[in-house]
Each structure stands twice: as structure tokens, then as C-alpha cells.
Amino acid sequence: MTFSGPIFDTHAHYSSRAFDADRDALLASLPGQGVVGVCEQATHSGDAPRCLELAHRYPWIWAAIGIHPESLLPAEDCGDEAPAPTISVYGGDWAAEMKALEPYYDDPKVVAVGECGLDYHWPVPKDAQLALFEAEIRLALELDKPIIVHDRQAHADVYALLKKYRPKGVLHCYSGSAEDAVWLAEQGMCLGFGGAATFKGAKRAAKAIEALPLEAILLETDCPYMAPEPVRGRRCDSSMIQYVGQYIAQHKQLPAEQVFAQTAANARRVFGLE
């Protein structure tokens, strides 16, 4: 039997090169697999136009436009990869790049500011990423749009800024404690869970899922990465969220249909699509 959803994938990167060979065929197949919505995430001025193009081509895709902290990674730390336009075009002047992205927020299909946040895993200069993240939070407040937050090994600094500004939005691929998840939800943030939550040993995610009200939980892929168990290691796409929803249903002892319906409603509420 075909899975009927509804799946709302709140965090995807279909503009990634990993989808170049079959992007349109794959995207066209998703509604038939229960996918009712996707929020496609830009990471800098280079992929932003591609994200918006996808949002215009497919009525069920929306876009978040912003600058990811990894886009500030200096050229010498990029290995085989080319540095992001934040470095190669703007020479690290993220404020100028933000200015160039401004017109995007007038587009009705742009529903959030992101993907942005803090990443202390990669050698991204700390002062620059803190200043960029703060500027993007302020922009989200000014535009009255939700913010999509990436937090990798930077919990304390991310939470301090969220506490200071109290934006609405999503903490994506949540990896913090159950206790922090609950206060973040009380403050009005939603927490995104994807494939990583289903990995063996991901005990923290299970505890956070159990502690949170279902109204604060969102489903996501972060595709092409993070395919959930039992398809871990494969290229991920939004249809695989069925496994994440089932995992959450088990941990919350709720019917899976209720988890899919409520999390899709949550996504529409956060992105203002009601």
C-alpha cells in the first residue's frame, strides 16, 4: 500500500547537485507519496535563485532565503569544494550579501529567513558567524517571518540569542536536551526532527520527542543528507519522512496518522500558510 501522508518536509535542499540527474522526475513523484509541502532552504546568494525557481515551479514548495554559517568558511578550509559566494563574491562581507538578498523577501513564496545559525564544528570565524546570525534574527523580526536555525555544537550561543530576541521559527535537526527543547517550545520555537533522530544511539532526540507537545514538533529531511533508519546511507528525499513520523508516533504512543496530520498543520502555522 502506498503511504498517503500527509508529509510536510520543513527542511530540504533540492537545489543540491545530488539531485541534478533526476530532480524534476523525483519532485514530480513526491505528491503521489504523500508529500503535501516542502520548505526548500537556501544557504547563500548562489543557491537562493535555484530555491526560488523550485518554489515557483511546484505549488507545494516554499522557500527560506538566508545565509548559512558554513558559507563563511574561508577558502583555505574548503578542501576540494569551492568557497561559497559569501567568500568568493562578497569577500566575507555578509552584510552586503544580505542586502543583495533583500528583494527575495517580497516574493510570496519566500516564507522564512534561513537557513542560518551557528556552526562550531567547522573552522568558521566565530565573531563573523555570531554577527551574521544576529543580523538574520533581527531581519526575521523586522519582516515578521520565522527563522530557520542551524545549531551545530553551538547550543549555548544559539540559545542566548534566541532568548534575547525571541524570534518565532524552527530549530532544525534538534540535537539538544529534552529540558532545553521544552523551554524553546514554551518560547514559541518549533523543533525539527529528521533522519538523525532515528539513528541507533540517538537517545537525546527520543527524550526530547517524548517531552515535547506534538504541536511543537516538525518533520524534516535535510535532504540529500540524513536518510532515516531503515534507509540510512541512501540519498534522502521527503518521502522517507514516513519513517521519522512512525518513529515519533512510537515514542509518543500516538497513532502515526495523528503525528503526520498535526506536524503538517504545525508547518502551515509556522510558515503562515493557513
Ligand SMILES: [Zn+2]
Ligand atoms: Zn539544511
